[in-house]
Amino acid sequence: GESVGLHLPTLSVQEGDNSIINCAYSNSASDYFIWYKQESGKGPQFIIDIRSNMDKRQGQRVTVLLNKTVKHLSLQIAATQPGDSAVYFCAEKVTGGFKTIFGAGTRLFVKA
């Protein structure tokens, strides 16, 4: 069957290199942002989040950067591994609202 991410933009990186996945969000009122990873046949999985009062947040091998001026979000993955191959979605939300809006997604392919 067709897999998730077949028609999505693709980023191909060499194992061990750093990856940067970008996202433009739509609502200037959004104040909470999340990155999700979706592997084939699975639901999206939370990676890291950031609130609008921050411009950078680091996790284990991942860093999220937020530029509110241009409504841009990025996910940096250090020392990319084959297990990082997946589709990555950014998501935005307004605190107090019920709806989370998902971005278009990027397929990351890691070459061994």
Added chain:
Amino acid sequence: SAVISQKPSRDICQRGTSLTIQCQVDSQVTMMFWYRQQPGQSLTLIATANQGSEATYESGFVIDKFPISRPNLTFSTLTVSNMSPEDSSIYLCSVEWSAFNYGYTFGSGTRLTVV
């Protein structure tokens, strides 16, 4: 975070029939969310299901086509009614972690193919 069991994981259905997807959460949650993910695309919210009240549907989705039940705080169903090939998609349920952390936990999804 919560653990979600969703079933069936996949199904192939004849057009004109209906399929009910079940979502079971291992803890009590106020709101559950149903998403559709068409092949190669992002997630689109279908509706928000609150226990004890009617679901709230997003633009482009109607109750007659996607009836939702929410009988208690740990369970919900989504029915895809009178299916056509255009309904072929992945359907996902999700819950928010808490009132202070808005990350979602997702079920593993139901891959529906309508023939």
